[in-house]
Amino acid sequence: MTSRRVGRTVTRLAAALAAVSGLAVGGCSLILDFDKPPDAGPADAPVTDLGCMAFEPNESPSAATAIIAGDQVAAICGADTDYFRFTLTGAESLLARITFMNRNGAGDIDLRLLTSDGAMTIDESRTSADVEVVMCPGGNMCTGALPAGDYLLQVLGFNAAVQSEYTLHLETGAAPVDAGVD
Numbered sequence: 001m002t003s004r005r006v007g008r009t010v011t012r013l014a015a016a017l018a019a020v021s022g023l024a025v026g027g028c029s030l031i032l033d034f035d036k037p038p039d040a041g042p043a044d045a046p047v048t049d050l051g052c053m054a055f056e057p058n059e060s061p062s063a064a065t066a067i068i069a070g071d072q073v074a075a076i077c078g079a080d081t082d083y084f085r086f087t088l089t090g091a092e093s094l095l096a097r098i099t100f101m102n103r104n105g106a107g108d109i110d111l112r113l114l115t116s117d118g119a120m121t122i123d124e125s126r127t128s129a130d131v132e133v134v135m136c137p138g139g140n141m142c143t144g145a146l147p148a149g150d151y152l153l154q155v156l157g158f159n160a161a162v163q164s165e166y167t168l169h170l171e172t173g174a175a176p177v178d179a180g181v182d
Helices: 003-021 049-053
Strands: 070-077 081-088 092-100 109-115 121-125 131-136 149-157 163-174
Touching (some): 049 070, 070 149, 092 149, 149 163
Antiparallel strands (some): 070 163, 081 149, 092 131, 092 163, 109 121, 109 149, 121 131
């Protein structure tokens, strides 16, 4: 018997018992939902084990996970910090974005663009919104295209208690051409 059929059978039995006994069934009710997989928590659930294990270990610049343009799904779990390494082959523009659920600060994460050794911040985004964006040119701290080389993206919690699943989106492309128009 499937879980959905079990749920319907329980509901029917409760209704039949109320009809036979003449008693009103009230007070409280129990609703079980067997239609969702066990790892599909509510939208504000912290993180899944699968999200916490994605790309691990990548807690330091030397252990950064190599990525290419596209989307990556992972999670910040407690005092975790995730590093991702990518390579630019020439002067290129960059857009990196993380999307997540802040959940009134319990899921607030930030994004930084770093040099290949992690020693210098090129751009960063530290808001309380559900999206953080770094970009070159055009970011808060980055005024031009990035030269060829390796770079790091760092995803970290606003504080050590933060738990948040996120999607990291990376786009790179040819550097914008300066048309000389101001």
